[in-house]
Amino acid sequence: MTKKTRAFLKWAGGKFALVEEIARRLPDADRLVEPFVGAGSVFINTDYPSYLLSDINPDLINLYQTLKHDADHYIRESRKMFVPEWNDKEAYYKARQRFNDTNDQFERAVLFLYMNRHGYNGLCRYNKKGGFNVPFGSYKRPYFPQKEMEFFAEKAQRATFLCADYHTTFAQVQTGDAVYCDPPYLPLSSTASFTSYASGGFNMEAQHTLAECAREAAFKGASVLISNHDTQDARKIYHQADRQEFLMVKRTISQKGNGRKKVNEIFAGYGASR
Template sequence: MKRRAFLKWAGGKYSLVEDIQRHLPPARKLVEPFVGAGSIFLNTNYDQYLLADINPDLINLYNLLKKQPNTYISEAKRWFVADNNRKEAYLSIRKQFNQSDDVMYRSLAFLYMNRFGFNGLCRYNKKGGFNVPFGSYKKPYFPEAELEFFAEKAKKATFVCQSYTETFKRARKGAVVYCDPPYAPLSTTANFTSYAGNGFSLDDQAALADVSETAAKKRGIPVLISNHDTTLTRRLYHGATLNVVKVKRTISRNGNGRNKVDELLALYSSDCN
């Protein structure tokens, strides 16, 4: 049974789970430097997980859910009421979120805004303020079963807020790394902004390819990366085995406007056993 993440997530990997499972080498531990909503974590069965992201709100939520699942879920459920499904209520909560340092409040508001905000987007302005508009949905879904499953599975996971380079340093032989970075633009004119507020540039794309190849060839840790299938990414991943998969784009609010595009799964295999 495929498990859905409790967060809506732009670029989430739910639709690619089977393809990614097929190309992930066997290992004791899965390391994810860009965990996002965690679809791969939820649909694989490793002994241990190291799951990282540079978004502190995301990682704080995951650690709270892991440590206090009953408290978090019961508190979160109270936010999913009709009175909160109004633009004025949403904007008030968003304003409080941006002014608060309280981890529990921010974690509860983060889930609320993910479900009541527009299209499940996660976006911050340059000052670090969450700025996704109200979503105007009839009755946002409270993902209780998904939260409970995540909390149970989280017992096997360590969640850390850090850069992908730091996460690679923590990977050890016996692990496999899966990278789902902010994708390279489909064209040089594409509007390319990062969901966590600091851009993932073309230089970052190249650096990730380098650190992945080094991990595989010199440290014996295989790395699988997903990205758009473009001339650029094929050049970046020239040292990897490339497989193409088709996936539907899910950002468009109009389902009819969602086209299938090619994505690459680039596997850097370990040369040393």
């Protein structure tokens, strides 16, 4: 990998800093499958003939589908919102309300990018009624990621996007596939907040089930790599993996610059390796 490409979305837990380590552990294959595609850093920084990319967030997958099939129109319309009059608290909340009220998929895709770049810290959060509720971010000049979107749109011609959970995605894994899983991470310690982590529906049971899916896929002839925080729980969950590797990763854990520290990361590998 000569030069890394950044994702066009801000995304909590994005893998831009880790893509070299991930790519180094993924085998050659005709297809890479990602059940937790997120912002797509692994997708855009690897070179497989084809991809199956899924996520449970329908707005994220709708954006990717729109960019794949209607890139020029989408980029042109999105750019209109990256002007000073839209970088305003009142305008942001009006746009957020529009997003929550509309069922028009193109409009939702445009507004999703706008809110991702203008909302607080690039968060993606919904209330119990399904309404997007991230507050205004108050950034001086939000970046319009045109080059990154053009790159994504071109590469997306090799990809199939699927709005589905990991069970459904693993059901489509075939012999010879390479699979990379980036699930919601385990808490770093027993004192870390588990409530917000589990409220998204990915609890400890889901972590164990994902590991079982990985084992079953490897038995069928696929190769699976899972990343997570290196905790005692993670080592127990992945104790039947064919490989466990560990490294230190610098991660931002707060808004302040001194909130960067190194944390332990685990890679669990199932099936053939590179």
